[in-house]
Amino acid sequence: MKYAIIIPDGCADEPQDALEGRTPLQAARTPAMDALARCGMVGRANHVPASLPAGSDVANLSLLGYNPLEHFTGRAPLEAAAQGIALGANDWAIRCNLVTVENQTMRDFTAGHISTEEAAQLLAAAQEHLATEQLEFMPGVSYRNLLIYRDGKQPPPFTHDTRATPPHDLTDQSVLDDYPRGPGSVLLNQLMHDSVPLFADHPVNAARRQSGKLPATNVWLWGQGKAPALTPFVDLYGRRGAMITAVDLLRGLAALLGWQRIEVPGATGYLDTDYAAKGRYAVDALADTDIICVHVEATDEASHEGNCAEKIKALEAIDQHIVAPLHAALQAQGEYRVLVTPDHPTPLRTKTHSHGSVPFVIAGSGITPDAAQTYDEPAAGNSPLSFDEGWRLMQFFLDHQIA
Ligand SMILES: [Zn+2]
Numbered sequence: 001m002k003y004a005i006i007i008p009d010g011c012a013d014e015p016q017d018a019l020e021g022r023t024p025l026q027a028a029r030t031p032a033m034d035a036l037a038r039c040g041m042v043g044r045a046n047h048v049p050a051s052l053p054a055g056s057d058v059a060n061l062s063l064l065g066y067n068p069l070e071h072f073t074g075r076a077p078l079e080a081a082a083q084g085i086a087l088g089a090n091d092w093a094i095r096c097n098l099v100t101v102e103n104q105t106m107r108d109f110t111a112g113h114i115s116t117e118e119a120a121q122l123l124a125a126a127q128e129h130l131a132t133e134q135l136e137f138m139p140g141v142s143y144r145n146l147l148i149y150r151d152g153k154q155p156p157p158f159t160h161d162t163r164a165t166p167p168h169d170l171t172d173q174s175v176l177d178d179y180p181r182g183p184g185s186v187l188l189n190q191l192m193h194d195s196v197p198l199f200a201d202h203p204v205n206a207a208r209r210q211s212g213k214l215p216a217t218n219v220w221l222w223g224q225g226k227a228p229a230l231t232p233f234v235d236l237y238g239r240r241g242a243m244i245t246a247v248d249l250l251r252g253l254a255a256l257l258g259w260q261r262i263e264v265p266g267a268t269g270y271l272d273t274d275y276a277a278k279g280r281y282a283v284d285a286l287a288d289t290d291i292i293c294v295h296v297e298a299t300d301e302a303s304h305e306g307n308c309a310e311k312i313k314a315l316e317a318i319d320q321h322i323v324a325p326l327h328a329a330l331q332a333q334g335e336y337r338v339l340v341t342p343d344h345p346t347p348l349r350t351k352t353h354s355h356g357s358v359p360f361v362i363a364g365s366g367i368t369p370d371a372a373q374t375y376d377e378p379a380a381g382n383s384p385l386s387f388d389e390g391w392r393l394m395q396f397f398l399d400h401q402i403a
Pocket of ligand 1: 009010055056057059300343344
């Protein structure tokens, strides 16, 4: 049996006035997803326990079959795993966003989608002027960078009570009440503060202002945690997996699960991603793995920008270029199952991730069709199939009615 999982990140949403009361999933032309709904089962699952932040980290951990209440330690350690950064038992990884804060308002949590090259120069300046023996600034992709705290002679100042707000939760809002707090927060606040004068006159920012782009005003530190200990997926579920994604968070999860990672040229983690290339690589990967998982970030990015039209465009591209060819290839090769599901809702209204259930569809061998005719939030809402503990969906997907 071959399995495919397609994750349109954050695609679940609310009815939109601009769409005459429909959600983006309802309004988008998605014949391949709707075909899955007609021959499969539509339901809903909640991947974010109320006590945890509604992030892609928590939600994708759950979606991939691990109870986040047991295993989630923070976003940054997952991204460190993606970059092959080994963390010792007392080391902490901390997400180091480059952001644009103006008049204490979070203008842009991506610093205008700053390029990886520009980000690397700013991170190098931070490393030169702000790092200590314990601290290392590690450049990543675009605005998504890391700060690593290595256990030195002194114990790490952070605990699980250290609080830091994800900057994407603060878009267009005041940041004054959302600086880090709790154990170790003095250090985090100091670094954020010290990066302001360091970046203000940096040539990267001078050039960005000159060409009308947003400057990276400072680092924003959050998502801190130690490395999680995850049982390899193959030991838990008996299948090998492979991941296609453009974001480090998912690469890191794949690495920690023991999944193969497949890099696709042209996959950007943004609205301009090469959907067709992802679809082709996914089809090609089927021969060498039991599960191929394709994660697409574009739907989530469109929501963060409050852009309904782009969200619909991204959904239609995922349907046409990934779901359709993958389903066709699976049918051609024999026994198979497909799961399409986002990780969490990202409502256009709030421009940020939210708690709550997401719709999923499962189709393929041994799946008895239910009444659903379309894949969307109302169809899922009408279904009796519901997983309050979303991490249990994986076992159902893999083994439901398989003797
Ligand atoms: Zn997400």
